[in-house]
Amino acid sequence: MSTEAPTGSRGRRRLWLAFLPLAVFALLAGVFLVQLLSGRDNSVVPSALIGAEAPATNLPPLEEMDLPGLDSSQFDGKVTLVNVWASWCAPCRQEHPLLMDLAKDGRIEIAGLNYKDKPENARRFLGELGNPFSAVGVDSSGRSAIDWGVYGVPETFLVGKDGRILYKHVGPFTPQSVSAELMPRIEKALSTSN
16 A cells, blocks of 8 residues: 555645635735726715615704704705715815805805714804804714715715705815716706605
């Protein structure tokens, strides 16, 4: 009987086990490379709510502000941006000047959903930076944000005249995203008769 066969078999098995981590690494690197070169925008988070009716929302107003709370019945017949924001959110501060500019467009409403924030901090934020909102609802528990499918702040939803969600933007708006993505969708929503 020859003893070389078991030893050779064990050697090949050891060699295969030694190269297994390298093969797994190469496979993962290939997957990441395909994703990287696909040209897909990874900042776009799909939303199951696109095309669906906006979630029924009835949030109390921000105290000591002369604004109504957020009520989804306010969307009827209007093109509305619903911006999910918080005073503790640095990117919210970054996009706020763009919301202030959008608020000058009298064809659309901008409603705020204040997410897990302290009322005094939210009021201070709007006092310092200005208030682009026609309504601000306080979502202190975060429950309404879950209904809207919010992953984090800021997020913004475009709601059409029929109360359906037309578009979702995750993260802060930039001048480029407003002009290239948001405004064409707003114009389309405004031209659609409901």
